[in-house]
Amino acid sequence: MNEVTILLLTGISLFCDVPSLHADDTSWLDTDRIALGYRVGFNISAKFRNLGSAPLANNPSVTGLSYQDGFVGTDNTGNAGGLTSFWGYENANQVVDNNGYLLMRSSNPGALGSTVDNGPYHGLELSYNHELARSKKMRWGIEGAFNWTDFAASQEAAVSSGVVAVDAFPLGYSPPQPPFTGTPNATPFAPLLGTTPNRLPVTVSSRLEASLYGLRAGPYLDVPLNNRMLITFSGGLALTIVDGEYHHSESVSTPGGTTMTISDRTSKVSPELGGFVGVQGSVRLAEHISVFAGLQYQGTNRYKSRVADTEAQIDFGGAIYGSAGVNFSF
Numbered sequence: 001m002n003e004v005t006i007l008l009l010t011g012i013s014l015f016c017d018v019p020s021l022h023a024d025d026t027s028w029l030d031t032d033r034i035a036l037g038y039r040v041g042f043n044i045s046a047k048f049r050n051l052g053s054a055p056l057a058n059n060p061s062v063t064g065l066s067y068q069d070g071f072v073g074t075d076n077t078g079n080a081g082g083l084t085s086f087w088g089y090e091n092a093n094q095v096v097d098n099n100g101y102l103l104m105r106s107s108n109p110g111a112l113g114s115t116v117d118n119g120p121y122h123g124l125e126l127s128y129n130h131e132l133a134r135s136k137k138m139r140w141g142i143e144g145a146f147n148w149t150d151f152a153a154s155q156e157a158a159v160s161s162g163v164v165a166v167d168a169f170p171l172g173y174s175p176p177q178p179p180f181t182g183t184p185n186a187t188p189f190a191p192l193l194g195t196t197p198n199r200l201p202v203t204v205s206s207r208l209e210a211s212l213y214g215l216r217a218g219p220y221l222d223v224p225l226n227n228r229m230l231i232t233f234s235g236g237l238a239l240t241i242v243d244g245e246y247h248h249s250e251s252v253s254t255p256g257g258t259t260m261t262i263s264d265r266t267s268k269v270s271p272e273l274g275g276f277v278g279v280q281g282s283v284r285l286a287e288h289i290s291v292f293a294g295l296q297y298q299g300t301n302r303y304k305s306r307v308a309d310t311e312a313q314i315d316f317g318g319a320i321y322g323s324a325g326v327n328f329s330f
Contacts, residue, residue: 032329038323049312067104067105089179107163152208176191214240231279289329300316
């Protein structure tokens with residue numbers, strides 16, 4: 001039995017054995033109430049994407065392989081003996097296994113693993129309702145609320161070579177210091193690179209942690225069922241301020257057995273606007289105290305955070321929140 005089912009059954013139990021479905025004029029006299037409750041979120045997912053990166057520019061008139069951090073072209077010998085003088089690289093950490101290999105990375109747009117939903121996500125909400133008018137059977141007014149929800153999503157995946165790929169080219173000596181670009185015209189002393197790459201598996205680890213601070217406001221409608229039970233309908237605007245931290249790392253195992261990991265992280269605070277509709281049931285325990293349980297649907301713009309050539313997203317498009325707590329009326 002999941003948490004949504006438990007919340008629904010709790011709400012139903014609040015209204016079981018209702019003795020009367022008519023509230024008289026003297027019931028629910030208070031015009032204001034403050035509520036504090038537990039809040040739990042569902043159907044909030046994270047996606048991790050590779051945005052792609054342009055390959056290092058080389059001579060377009062010469063055929064070859066282009067990478068984000070280097071290239072392997074065809075020299076004027078046609079790469080005789082499986083070697084070329086026309087190659088280049090950008091960073092010293094591309095040389096691995098005691099100068100045995102030179103690594104080059106390519107990057108193309110695509111998903112880094114599957115969609116992640118680690119819900120439920122737990123939090124709290126404080127709300128305030130002020131009545132503006134009433135009739136014999138209904139009351140209506142303005143509702144405002146502040147809430148907080150803790151969010152975290154992570155995954156580790158071996159990505160498709162079409163999205164992120166690392167090739168190891170045979171080297172065998174200490175190359176010129178980077179950045180280096182070789183010559184297309186081979187000479188007796190030109191630095192050479194093997195042209196047959198070894199494709200290495202890439203494991204990508206992604207993690208997004210965020211505090212979701214929410215503000216919502218809009219009209220509400222109270223429908224008393226009797227002197228003890230009340231249903232409230234509400235809707236309006238919702239603002240979610242996402243304070244997120246995104247961690248991304250890529251690991252490869254070189255032909256010599258060395259594991260290399262490159263990590264990046266970034267933080268971003270972003271307000272995301274949306275709307276909500278909700279229903280809540282309350283049961284009075286004392287003159288000014290009642291307990292409640294409710295459900296709320298909230299649609300909010302997607303949050304995005306980027307580091308290097310990757311992006312993390314939080315999708316709030318179909319978020320559902322359950323709540324339960326205590327009302328204090330006056």
